Amino acid sequence: MSLILHVETATRVCSVALSINGVLLNEISEQGEGYVHGERLTLIMQEVMKNSEKEFDQLDAVSISIGPGSYTGLRIGLSTVKGIAFALRCPIIELNTLEIIANSVSHSGNIFAMLDARRMEVYAHGIDGHKNTLFTSSPMILDEWTFAEFDPILCVGDGAEKTKEIWKDRKIIYFDEFELKASLQIERAVQKFEMNLFSDPSSIVPKYLKEFEIKKS
Secondary structure (H helix, E strand, C coil): CCCEEEECCCCCEEEEEEECCEEEEEEEEECCCCCHHHHHHHHHHHHHHHCCCCCHHHHHEEEECCCCCCCCHHHHHHHHHHHHHHCCCCCEEEEEEHHHHHHCCCCCEEEEEEECCCCEEEEEEEECCCEEEEEEEEEEECCCCCCCHHHHHHEEECCHHHHHCCCCHHHHHHHCCCCCCCHHHHHHHHHHHHCCCEHHHHHHHCCCCCCCCCCCC
């Protein structure tokens, strides 16, 4: 049996899900103007467990989306998950946020997952219609012809919005209805659980992909 708690905090969405043997039991997602993670994450976890009539000490693992994404969200999410792992001696399953996004979409052609990285920069990850990796997760500065060699492309994620004007003359499809939530982790988390692919809670760190910058107002 695999009872896994899934935590998603890489964007402004704060989402928690619980699955058993790959089947979703309960999920709660919240989003505010700012980041609600610090105030709401542990409370959402408790509510998801209560709704599912499960206790934390029954967990077999916790999966966490470790980036790229929001510095604030990633730090809060990972520190909370580490606390659970240490307290309950529960293994952690780390998942790449962009890979989760890209693989959650069904499309016969190329799929680009994009998260906003400020200005005209995005974090991007590309796969083809057979889920083969075109390029691994990395920060990219966008211009009119960035990724043109992969056209036509389906773009998904909050970073895709900034391409709509500069790529308007290219063959681009946009999946605007996409919502990043914890339940999207279930399939890959179960696969890694079955293969015992766990991360050491003492050494796991967020995958920022670029250095944190502090700017004066």
